[in-house]
Every structure is written in structure tokens, then in C-alpha cells.
Amino acid sequence: MEERSSTNSDTLVRPGSLRELANVAIPLVLSCGSLSIMHVVDRIFLTWWSTDAVAAALPAGMIQWAAMSIAMGMATYVNTFVSQYEGAGQKGRVSESVWQGLYLALIWGGILLLGVPLAGTFFHWIDHAPEVQALEVDYFSILCLGSGPALISTVLSCFYTGRGKTMVVMWVNLASVMLNMVLDYCLIFGAGPFPAMGIKGAAIATVAANVSMLVFYAFVIFAKHEAREYGLFNHYRWNRDLFLRLIRYGFPNGMLYFVDIIGFTLFIVLVGRIGKIELAATTIAFNLNSLAFVPMMGVGTAVMTLVGKRIGEGRPQLAVRTTWKAFAASAVYMLLFAAVYVGLPDLLLRPYEPEVITEDFLEVRHTAVVLLRFAALFSFFDAAVVVFGSAIRGAGDTRFCMIFSLVTGWAIMVIPTFLIWKYADAKLFGSWTACTSYLGVLGIGYLIRFQAGHWKKMRVIEDHFPEPASEDPEPTVEEALT
Template sequence: MTYQSSLNDPTASLNQQIMVLAGPAILEMLMHTLVWTADTAMVGRLTPADIAAVNLGAHMMFTIAAIFGALGTGATAMVARAIGADNSEKATHTASQAMGLSIILGLVIATVGMLMAQPIFEKLVDDPLVIDKGSEYMRIVYIGAYFLIPQMVGNAIIRGSGNTFIPLLSAVVANVFNIVADYVLIFGKLGFPAMGSRGAAIATGTAQILGACVTFYYLFRGSGTIRLSFRKLFFFESTSVKNLVKLSIPAGLEVTMNEGSRLVSSFWIAQLGTVSYAAHSLAVAGESVSFMPGYGFAVAAATLMGQRLGAGKLKAADESVRRCVLFAVILMGSVGVLFFFMPHRIMGLLSTSTDAVELAGRSIRIGAFEQIPIAIAMVISGALKGAGDTQGPFRISLVTNLCIRLPLIYLAVFVFQLPLTVVWIISVTQYVVEALLMTRRYRKGHWKTIKV
């Protein structure tokens, strides 16, 4: 049985269908994590100016891309709904509208990013060398950014159609090239000159283009359910565009809220001192690995929810979500057990600093209690978005960040001057509340009546 047929085969069990979707999505996230780790390790051997330039530039680019790439959330919901209703013509039409919008967004954002690179760095830092290197990095890497948002939306369309293997293949091609090209261009191997941060930019930009080529080939020339035509990309139809934008804006605002909250709280945590900030960074790096199962089963829940609703199978939609939550809880709960019983050993893999590892270990042990709430919140959020309810997750994110995370961390750091471990207790509290609110939203059943 092939990848795609196992998903569509009515005799395939629900567990098989979930794993067909979640497995590649988890591996895709693993690939992104590996390339981020390799990138960090290689750039970390350069000068402080190079490190600052690459980290700032990459963070800005990928954050902006994630915000506008949220157009893919609406595309996933609408395409999945059409596929479930066995209406491939509508699915293709929706996909064309989404891709056309994403290409325009990519052109505008990448062009603005290239033109504004130096003014942005001049606002952020005072070091002339960082400004020079960072501006150059952004101008180069934003060449690849022309393709990044269309690629993100294209992969979202493919996931909505029930295929998570192609996005994985796209990630493998891009990230393997990125790692190899980083090594060759940063350090000057195989006859190339050592280019430092410029080499990192060339590697990243080129990798984005290659990854996008895989996605575009499948959408425009592949054998999937959806096959796009370049001639129809920019013939926009107001109703489809309005629905896409209506679904995607809350998703983009949710990304903005979450990323902004993490960035602000990170700046505040830096006020606790060098060791505390280093320990927090180590704990966050270790924690990020645990999100992979949640991400994978959230993708599965979104796709199955959309397709089941499109087919008018409310009970099957509900059962698929509950099963995805169960699998995510089991896997992430197991990671939580490791975090609780082996925290210092895990943190010791990431650093040799005794003080930082000690404090990071205590932090990640507290973070063990986040794992199950995060699993529940991620999967239910994915299911709600797959049903077309993007308002709910955004509002919940707004509440948990503005009413719990930010004010409590501010009080802990600046008013009471409490240790880093208290910040992690606050984080656990945020995720517990988020899981409860997501569950409450889901149980209300508003998702059953949404039309997309």
C-alpha cells in the first residue's frame, strides 16, 4: 500500500491514517531542528559580530515569513474541506488563489526586506561591524525569501490534500543542502573561499529555493489530487480570497503574539544575569525537541478534521481529533518523564558550563510538567484551525500571553527578582491554562457549524 493510498483507503484504520500524516510531519520538524542546530554550531565558531548578524537576520526573516505564511492555515482548512467533499475542482481553485496571493506576498516582503536591511539593523544595534555584516546577510538571504512564503503556503496546501510526505521531502532537500553548503562556504572547503556569515546567507537562501522547487514541482507537475496551472494563479475570485484572508489573519496574529511574547520575555530573562540567560537558552533548546510529536499530530488533526467535515462525518472528525490528542499525550508525556528524571544529563549534552547546566536542569525538570498540556493545546489548536476556527486559538493565545506569561514574568524578574525556575513555573501555568481553554473551546462544538 502506497503512502497516499493508505490515507484514502476506507479499510485503513484510523491509527494508520493518523500515522501516515503525523509521521512525515514529525520528521519534517526534526529536519528543521537538526539544520538549526548545525547552523548554530557552525556559525558559533565565527566572530561575535558574525554570530550576532546571522542570529538577528535569520530570526527576523523567519518570524516575518511565519506571520505571513499563516495564509497556509486558511488554505489547509479550505483545501481539506473540499477534498473531504470529493470536490477536487474546488480544492484546486482554492489552492490557485492561495498560491497566487503567497507569490505576491513573497515578492513584496522579500523586496522590502532587502531594501530595508541596513535601516533595520541600524535601529537594532550600535556595532558598525554587526550592522554591516547583518545588512549583507539579510540582503543575500532575502533572495531565497522570495520563494519562502510561497513554499510555506504550497506545503500547507499539500498537507490539506492529505499528503505530508512532499513537505518532508522539500525539507530534506533544503536542509541537507543547507548543512553541506554551510560547511563548505562558511569555512572555505572544496576550493571555495571562507566567507563566514556571507557563506551562511548564500547557503540558506539557496536551500530555500531548492526546497521550494520540490514543492512547486509537485503542485504544478506532480500526480497529486491538486495540479495547479501558472495561467490561473492570478485570476482572483473575491469570495475565495475573502475566505482565505478571513481564516488566515487570526492565524497570523496568533504567530505574531506568540513570537512577540517569547522575544519580549527573553529580553526580560536576560536581566537575570548571564548564567540564568544561558541556562534558559539551553533549556529552551532541549524543550524544542519535545514539540515535534505535538506538531505532527496537530497537522494530522487539522487535515483529518477538515476532510471529515467536508465529507459530513462529524463523529469521525471528533474521533480523529481525540485519537491524535491521545497519541500526542503519550509521546510528549514520555518526553516529560525523561525531562523529570534525567534533566542534568540531557542539558549536559548541550553545554559544558557546570553552572548553566545545573540551572538548566532544574528548569527543564519543571518543564516536564508542560509536556502533556502542550500536547493537548497543540493538537486541539490544529484541529480547530482545520475546521476553520482560527479565531478561537488566536483569542486563547492573546489571553494566555497578555494575562499570564508577560505580566507574571515581568513581576518575577523586575519586581520580586525571583530566580529562573519561577519563570518556568509561570510557563507551565500558561500552558495548563491554554490546554484548558482549548479543550473548552473544542467541547463547545462551534467548529461543527463553521462554513469555509
């Protein structure tokens, strides 16, 4: 009876409709939005603590994310396997996919712990200011301890996002974010029984949030009937074919994450070598841009889920409709943020002001105002990158995304930024021009690939189910948006 009522409620929403997209995307947008607020609050607290702390947090955090990115990309790609098997009606395969992802997460989580002893040597090589360098080592080392729980939580979340059950993910993320923000304040500044630990406290709060998220997912899975319905506790065996297929498609997705984050990490490292003020301003500008960009990742996950489901059903033209609707909504959303970046920069920067405004902070604020104009310029292209990139990856087109991102990232952003840092006078603004150009080319390239339609013939699941369903004719862009 439960399964039947669930199915009936799902059929009330027309496949490919804006309502279907909203049902899947809105909880994910709220979930990712809460994460972006968490990161902003974290950086605000660190700004209040010291300029050195906020300057150290971005490069150390990005390098830790780079170390985890391949594994995270593979863990995230479990979502595509779940969505395509769900579309094909293969519940047992859904559970098997989750278990193969868990095995990957456990292996990679253990490997990432090896980065802790190497942190001091690595950050010494980067050669930021000595006082910043010491804080980077502390922040990176503690974050590495939370890598395993973060990867496992991501795989468990795919059991829900891949089936479009995104409300569960939203509530789990909101609960962990609230815990993180409370611990952030207590551990950075010292409150109640907690000592003031500065940037170490911020890292410990993040690790605690990752562990809590894992605990929340475990509780929900044991408490709800879906685990029994999908035989989640019966399909735990290692499946060699499925495991290798997850690596085949998930590894390029993980490499895409890695290439992307390495490009931006090198960008941040080079900016850090310009000076502490430039690094702090860049940290704040990216932090504020995350208010717009990180919720977009929720839209991307929704698009990947719905495209995967349509591929599993054998109805890729419905995926075209969903993708164009998602892009239209995302473009409007990002352009609104662009207007705020340009029109109200002082309002956005006010929470970062310390109690005693120093000369350093005045320089940081002035520079950040200019950098927010760059963020306004590339925000529209961010929408194209997320939506069209997610659509083609939801079908299985991960190798193209990896190669295209690698070539454009190095050719347009990383190498030009290095040359600008080494030879140009306007180092900071030249570097941000290269970054903006890269995002523009990446967004246009993903759009062209999406329009070419190669992804419609791809799938990550077996070919013998289901038979392609009859479909409407290829929609035009105008038809897809209505």
C-alpha cells in the first residue's frame, strides 16, 4: 500500500514539467544554500578573529578539497547510477550502486589521512607569509580527519537525491549546518566550556558537522521503509562489474572536480603570492560569490537526477525540456545576484568588518568591491556551467567534461595567471580577468556540447532495460521553456 500511494503521488507531476524540476531542485537549493551560508559565517568569524586566519582559510580549504575532489566526484556520481536504475525500475541495482559507492568512500577516506603528516612540507613549499602558513597547516590537517565521513555521507545522500527524494537531504544538511555554526562560534572565540581556538576551532566544527551528517543519514535509513523496499541491507556484496562501471564513469567526474579545484587552487596560491591583502580580498569575494553559486549546485544535482531518470526510462527528450527550464531559472537567479554585487557591495561587506577597523581591512574592503564586479560578470556563465554540465554528465558524458575543463582551465586561467603574476603590473585584476574568461568559455562549451546531443545515446546502466519509450518530437528552446 505504501509503495502504491507513493507511486500515485509521483504520477501527479508531469514528467519534464517545471513543477517536477521544482520538487527536486528546491530542497537541494535550500540545502546547498545553507552550506553556503555556513561557509560565509565561518569566514566572517575568522575575519573577526584575524586577517591572517581568513587569508589562510581559503587556500588551505581549497587544497584539502583538491585532495578529496577525485573521491568526492566519484561518490557524487553514485547519484547518476541511482537515478538511471530508478528510471529503469531496478530497485536492487539502486542499492547495489550505493554499496559500491560506500566501498570507494571507505578506501579513499583512509588514503586521504596520509596527507596529514605532509601538510607542513607542502605549505612551506607554497611559501605564503610565515604567519599565514602556520595557520594553513593547522586548518588543512584537521579538515583531512573529516574526509571519510564527508565521503560516506555524500554516497548515502545519493540514495535519496538519485530517486528525487530531496527533502531528506535538505533536513539532514540543515541540521548539520546549524550544529556547525554553533560550534564555529564556540570553538573560534571560546564560549561556555570551550577554549578559544581560532582557525583550529573552525576546522574542528567542520569535522564535527561531517560526522553528524553521517549519523543523521544512518538514522534516517534505519528508520524509514525505503531501505527495506529497495533491499538496501541485502545487496551489500561487492559487485565487480558495477564497481568497475562506477569507476569508469565516476573517475572522469572525479577528475573533473580535481581539475577544476586544482585550477582554482593554483589561482588562489598565485594570488596569495601577490600579497596578504590581495589574498584576503579574493577570499572574501569568492566567499560572497558562494552565496549565489553554491545553491546553484543544488539545481545541478536536480538536473543530473532528472536527466539520469529520463535516460533510464528511455526518454531523453524530456531531459531537454527539464534542462532548458533549469537554465532559464538559474540565469535569472544569477543575474539578480550580479546586480547586488555591483549595486550593494558595501552592504555585503559590512558583516566582515572587525570591531576595530584597521588599515589592512580598509585595503581589503576596497579591493573586494572591485573583485565583486568580476563576480557579477561571470555569474551568468556559472549558470551555464552548472546546468548544461550537469545535464550531459547525468547521461554519462563525463570524459568530455573532464578533458574540456582541463584544457580550458590551464590554457585560459592557470597559465595566464602565472604569466600575469610573474610579468604584469596589474597582477590581481589581470588574474581575475583570466578567471572570468575561463568561466565564460567553459559555459559556452558545455552549451554547445549539450546542443550537439551526443549525450542522448549514452547511459551508465546495462543496455538491456528498458526499451526506449515513445517520445514527443525534439523540442525547440522556446517549446522547452514553456
